[in-house]
Structures are given as structure tokens and as C-alpha cells.
Amino acid sequence: MSATRLPELLANNYDDLLASWIAIQQSQGRRVSPAEEKAHANESREFLALLRQAVENGNVKDVNRAEWDGVRDFLGNLSASRAKGGYTPSQTATFVFSLKQAIFEVLRKEVTEPRELADEIWKATTLLDQLGLYTTEAYQKSRDEILVRQQHELLELSTPVVRLWDNILALPLIGTLDSSRTQVVMQNLLEAIVSTRSDIAIIDITGVPAVDTLVAQHLLKTVAAARLMGADCIISGIRPQIAQTIIHLGVDLSEVTTKATLADAFSIALRRAGYAVAPLAKKSSD
Amino acid sequence: MERIPILKMGEFLLVTIQVDMHDRLAMTLQNDLTESIVKHQSHGVLIDISALEMVDSFIGRMLSNIANMARLLDAETVVVGMQPSVAITLVELGLPMTGIRTALDVEKGMANLRESVLLSTKNHVGPIV
Amino acid sequence: MLVQSSERLELHAPEDVVIARQTVRRGAVALGFNLVDQTKIVTASSELARNTVIYGGGGAMVMEVVKNGYRAGLRLTFEDQGPGIANIDLALKDGYTTGGGLGLGLGGAKRLSDEFNISSEPGQGTRVTILRWKGL
Numbered sequence: 001m002s003a004t005r006l007p008e009l010l011a012n013n014y015d016d017l018l019a020s021w022i023a024i025q026q027s028q029g030r031r032v033s034p035a036e037e038k039a040h041a042n043e044s045r046e047f048l049a050l051l052r053q054a055v056e057n058g059n060v061k062d063v064n065r066a067e068w069d070g071v072r073d074f075l076g077n078l079s080a081s082r083a084k085g086g087y088t089p090s091q092t093a094t095f096v097f098s099l100k101q102a103i104f105e106v107l108r109k110e111v112t113e114p115r116e117l118a119d120e121i122w123k124a125t126t127l128l129d130q131l132g133l134y135t136t137e138a139y140q141k142s143r144d145e146i147l148v149r150q151q152h153e154l155l156e157l158s159t160p161v162v163r164l165w166d167n168i169l170a171l172p173l174i175g176t177l178d179s180s181r182t183q184v185v186m187q188n189l190l191e192a193i194v195s196t197r198s199d200i201a202i203i204d205i206t207g208v209p210a211v212d213t214l215v216a217q218h219l220l221k222t223v224a225a226a227r228l229m230g231a232d233c234i235i236s237g238i239r240p241q242i243a244q245t246i247i248h249l250g251v252d253l254s255e256v257t258t259k260a261t262l263a264d265a266f267s268i269a270l271r272r273a274g275y276a277v278a279p280l281a282k283k284s285s286d
Numbered sequence: 287m288e289r290i291p292i293l294k295m296g297e298f299l300l301v302t303i304q305v306d307m308h309d310r311l312a313m314t315l316q317n318d319l320t321e322s323i324v325k326h327q328s329h330g331v332l333i334d335i336s337a338l339e340m341v342d343s344f345i346g347r348m349l350s351n352i353a354n355m356a357r358l359l360d361a362e363t364v365v366v367g368m369q370p371s372v373a374i375t376l377v378e379l380g381l382p383m384t385g386i387r388t389a390l391d392v393e394k395g396m397a398n399l400r401e402s403v404l405l406s407t408k409n410h411v412g413p414i415v
Numbered sequence: 416m417l418v419q420s421s422e423r424l425e426l427h428a429p430e431d432v433v434i435a436r437q438t439v440r441r442g443a444v445a446l447g448f449n450l451v452d453q454t455k456i457v458t459a460s461s462e463l464a465r466n467t468v469i470y471g472g473g474g475a476m477v478m479e480v481v482k483n484g485y486r487a488g489l490r491l492t493f494e495d496q497g498p499g500i501a502n503i504d505l506a507l508k509d510g511y512t513t514g515g516g517l518g519l520g521l522g523g524a525k526r527l528s529d530e531f532n533i534s535s536e537p538g539q540g541t542r543v544t545i546l547r548w549k550g551l
Contacts, residue, residue: 073417076484138484145486183374187451190370197390221377228373230366230389308433309465340436340454342461343523371454379458379523 004123005111007055010048013106018048021102028098043078043095050074060127063134072134079138083146092139096132100125148180155184161192161201164266167273169198169231172262174207182218186225193231200272201226202265206237216251223256232272234258236265290315292322298330298399299323299361300392304337312348319352323359329406330399331356334392336367346381353386362402363387366395419480419487426464426493427473435464435476442478442489446549456489456547459524463493463543466520471495471541481546488529488548493541500535507533 010017022041032040050071057067064072075096082092103124111117159181162170171189175181189201203222208215223233236259238246246253259265270277288311293300299322301315319331333349335341341349353363364387368376376383389395424438425431439460443453460476467474474495481490500506507522521543525531528545535541 069417073482073484080485142485183451186374186377187370190373193390194370197394199390199394225370225373225377228368228376228383228388229370230368230394306433306436309429339440340457340461342458342465343520344461344465371451374451375454375458375527378455378526380526381523 003058004055004060005116005120006060006124006127007052007058009106009110009120010052010055013110014048014052017102017106018045020105021048021099024098024101025095028094040095047071047074047078047095048099055127060123063127063130071131075131075135076138076142079135080142083139083142089136089139093132093136096128096135100128103128152180152184155181159185159188161188163192163196163198164202165270165273165275167197167199168266168269169193169196169201170204170262170266171201172204172207176210177208177215177218179214179218182221185218186222189222189226190229193226193229199231200234200269201231202234202236202262202269204237204262204265205235205242206239206262208237208242211242211245213249213251216246216249216253220251220253220256232257234265234269236260236262289318292318294322294326294328295332295396297328297403298332298396299326299328300332300334302334302337306340307345309344312345316348316352316355320355320359323356323361329361329403331361331363332392332395332399333363333365334367334395335365335372336369336391338372339369341368341372341376343379343381346376346379346383349386350383362399364389364395364398366391417482419482422478424476424478425473426467426476426495429465429468432461432464432468436461438476438478439489439491442480443547446480446487446489448489448547448549452547452550455527456491456545459527459545459547460491462520462524463491463545466541466543467493467495467497471497473497474540486548488546490544490546492544495542496540499537499539499541500533501537503533503535 022044025040025044026037054068054071059065059067062068078095079092082095104121107117107120107124111120158174159171162172164170169189169192171185173185177185189203192198193201203219205211205219211219219235223235226233234257235253238258238260257265257268259268290301290303290305290307290311293302299319301319303315305311307315322328323331331352333352335349338345349363349365353365356363366389368388387398389398422438422442424435426435436457440453440457443456448456464476467476471493472495474493474497477492477494479490479492481488507525521533524543524545529548530544530546532544533542535543
């Protein structure tokens with residue numbers, strides 16, 4: 001690892017560097033309130049302190065090493081809060097990239113030998129590029145998490161469990177069944193079984209566009225979980241294409257009662273629950 | 287030595303598991319239950335696990351063993367009160383738990399047992415002499 | 416990955432498996448895991464703690480709270496100096512066991528965790544690490 005003068009330069013020019021960096025950010029970034037401006041300045045102060053600590057070790061090549069943990073952790077948190085705050089990825093990465101300009105100014109002032117200057121500029125560039133990229137990735141992941149959470153909340157709303165009759169629940173599934181959705185479905189169904197004390201649950205998959213091995217597995221898991229709570233499941237809404245797919249996939253549905261329509265399933269459920277439907281007695285004809 | 291109490295309720299036995307069981311306690315329960323079934327000539331066993339916040343493969347196996355041994359002794363077993371998060375975890379764990387009857391709570395479990403005893407007595411009715 | 420806290424538990428007697436479960440439950444609750452996620456990691460820890468005690472001849476569990484930028488997780492490491500596992504792939508398959516049980520320990524723990532790592536050599540002990548990130 002070739003030596004770099006960055007640690008020494010950072011130490012000697014710390015205050016000027018910080019001030020100049022904050023100024024660059026303010027001129028380049030979007031318009032922000034005084035409160036945000038103050039927050040950015042604090043963030044910059046904190047980051048520069050962490051950066052100074054990290055470079056002391058002399059390693060400016062690989063930011064995945066342990067001495068850079070604190071810096072990466074800080075950038076991760078920064079990206080997450082910027083993502084939440086509605087900043088764009090570029091605006092977030094600018095935090096790091098704008099530091100380049102400030103550092104180059106210091107380098108130009110302090111390193112007079114041309115070859116040495118070029119070398120130091122190169123080292124500083126690669127270092128800050130790595131950190132900038134890390135920031136962008138962390139931002140991306142954070143945004144994905146927010147999206148997933150929003151999806152999850154939407155899912156909770158879109159998997160209602162309906163009480164058809166005493167002891168009989170219906171769960172009409174609309175849309176595809178991935179593993180995170182299955183978790184929500186299972187939770188809703190099981191909680192409904194407990195609160196309504198139902199023995200039978202009809203899972204209607206008319207609204208599920210495609211059934212592949214994974215979806216079938218998720219369905220079977222849901223049925224198994226309900227059974228552990230003492231409730232039997234009937235799967236309804238099996239369209240001809242789905243029936244074919246299931247057979248071709250070799251999914252074993254022998255333990256589960258299946259019906260083509262919700263109406264058929266309800267009829268069986270009523271019988272199992274000990275009910276029969278009879279017409280009201282006719283009034284004697286006039 | 288600590289043991290999990292087994293209550294006699296008519297022709298059935300009721301076990302309520304309320305502690306976080308270590309393996310030895312689970313084995314003791316298995317043995318105690320088998321002995322009790324024989325001693326009281328019970329036709330049904332109700333295992334209430336509503337207080338269990340976790341069922342791992344060992345406990346799951348214990349429940350299966352109890353059900354299988356009881357069946358050999360002509361007694362049906364119903365496991366009741368599994369918590370939703372436990373059910374979801376068990377399914378994810380991949381424990382088959384087939385051959386174990388389940389019910390939502392003690393009341394439904396009892397009804398289940400009474401029904402199955404009724405059915406089996408019907409089958410045991412001999413020819414009219 | 417930053418390690419925010421670390422706790423070590425010796426696992427030697429079967430009763431220690433119960434203590435391990437309770438320790439992990441406490442850790443998961445403190446981190447704010449939802450009930451299902453708590454149950455999953457507690458169950459996984461029970462399987463692995465039992466393996467450590469019964470097949471590993473005793474060992475230890477280390478419970479760590481870890482942070483990766485913006486998310487937090489619970490990481491458990493189970494270590495023993497026991498006989499080790501000759502064929503890890505086989506051991507991960509359900510139903511495989513040399514001990515007369517159902518053999519769901521390793522495979523099950525893997526399925527219940529977000530991340531799973533195992534290193535083991537015959538005669539050199541076993542180390543299993545599982546991690547669950549705090550979810551929604």
C-alpha cells in the first residue's frame with residue numbers, strides 16, 4: 001500500500017476544508033430551509049471527522065475494510081434519511097462527490113510537485129468515488145425497503161377475511177401470492193380463525209392469475225398452518241387451466257378439498273358444519 | 287423432579303403445558319401420559335399448548351410420539367390452542383405433524399374427542415344376541 | 416457490518432437450551448421484532464442450541480445485535496468443539512440424522528433465518544451462524 005499524504009493534509013487543513021466543503025454543497029444543492037442547512041452542516045462535520053479517523057490508518061484504497069466501518073455506517077444512515085426525506089439519489093451522492101472539489105483545492109495548495117499532485121488526486125478520487133457509490137447503493141436499498149413496507153401495508157388491506165357463516169370463513173385472494181404476501185395472508189387467516197372460532201376456511205383463488213410451483217407451495221403452507229389451528233381448508237376457484245398446471249407441476253393436493261367455485265365450496269362447508277339450507281315454508285296459496 | 291400434571295376429565299386426559307419445556311421434561315411427559323392412558327383406560331388425550339410460545343422439532347416429535355403411542359392404546363389425541371405465530375413457524379420449519387389431530391381450543395377439542403369416541407363405540411357394537 | 420452488542424451463553428446441559436431460547440426471545444423483543452419473526456428465530460435457536468449440546472458435546476452461543484447501514488438484525492453463532500459434520504449437504508437435508516431424531520435441526524434453522532452459515536470439519540468442531548433482520 002503506497003503512502004498517501006491525505007491524513008496529514010486533512011489534519012492540517014481541517015477547518016478550511018470543512019468550511020469550503022459546506023459552501024460548495026450549499027451552492028450546488030437544492031434550495032433548503034435554514035434548519036436543513038444547519039443539519040447538512042452538522043452532517044458534514046460528522047462525516048469529515050469520521051473520514052479523518054479512517055484515513056489515519058493509511059488505507060485509502062479499500063473502503064470495505066474494518067477501519068472504514070464507521071464511515072460506511074454513517075453514509076448508510078445518511079442515505080436512509082435522505083431517501084425518506086425525498087431527496088433524489090444524485091442529491092444524496094452529491095454529499096460525497098462535492099467533497100472532491102474541496103479536497104482538490106487543498107491538494108493543489110499543499111502538494112507542489114506535479115507527479116505527486118497527480119498521484120494524490122488519483123488516490124483521493126478513487127476513495128471518494130467508492131464512498132459515493134456506496135452512498136448511492138445504500139440509498140437504493142433504503143428506497144426499496146420503503147417500497148416494500150408500503151406494499152406490505154397495501155397487502156394487509158387487500159387480504160380481507162370474510163365470515164360467511166358460523167364457523168365458516170372465506171379468504172378471496174386477488175393477485176399473485178409471493179412469500180411476503182403469504183405471511184400476511186397466513187397471519188390474517190389464523191387470527192380470524194381464532195377470533196371467529198371457525199373450523200372451515202375457504203380459500204378462493206379465482207383472482208390469482210397464475211399458479212406456479214411457488215404459489216402452490218404458498219397455498220399448501222397456508223392450508224397446513226390453518227390445519228394446525230384446527231381448521232380445515234377448502235380451495236375454490238380452480239379454473240381449468242390452473243387444474244392442468246397443478247397436475248403438470250406434480251403438486252400434491254390430495255389432502256385438500258378443492259372445488260371449482262366458491263358456491264360449491266360454501267355448500268360443502270355448510271354441510272360439514274352441520275347446516276342444511278331449506279326454502280322457507282310457502283304461504284298457503286290464495 | 288418436576289412433572290407436567292395430567293388431569294383426568296371423565297374418560298379423557300387433559301394436559302396443559304405451561305412451561306418452557308426442556309427435553310427431559312418432554313420425555314417425562316411422554317412416559318407419564320402413556321402410563322396414565324393405560325391406568326385410567328382413557329380413550330382420549332387433550333394436550334393444551336395455548337401457553338407455548340414456541341414449538342421446535344423436538345417438541346413436535348414429542349407430540350407426534352404421544353399421538354402414535356396413544357393410538358396404539360386405543361386413545362385419540364387432540365392438540366389444542368396452537369398460537370398463530372407458532373403455527374406459521376412450524377409450517378416454515380417444515381415439520382410435517384401429520385397424524386396429529388388439532389382443534390382451536392379445549393372446548394372444540396373435547397367435542398372432537400367425544401365425536402370420535404362415539405364413532406368408535408358405534409363400530410364396536412356387536413351382534414344382537 | 417457493525418456489531419452493536421454481544422452476549423455469550425455457555426451451552427452444556429439440556430436446560431441450557433431453554434435458557435438459550437429465553438435469551439434469544441429477550442434479544443428479539445428488544446430489537447422490536449414482530450411476533451412471528453421472534454418465534455422464528457427463537458425456534459431456530461432452539462434447534463441449534465440442542466445440536467450444540469447433544470451432538471457437539473457442549474459449546475456456546477453468541478448473540479449479537481448487528482447493523483448494516485440502515486437496518487438492524489440479530490445474529491446468533493453456535494460453536495462447539497465436537498466431532499464435526501462430515502457431509503454438510505447431507506446434514507442439511509430434512510430427515511437426515513445420525514442421532515435417531517428427525518434431523519430437522521440444521522435445515523429447519525436455515526429455513527427460519529434470513530442468513531445461514533455453517534463451517535464444520537470432522538474432528539474440528541462446528542460453527543453455525545444465523546441472522547434475522549428486523550422486518551416490517
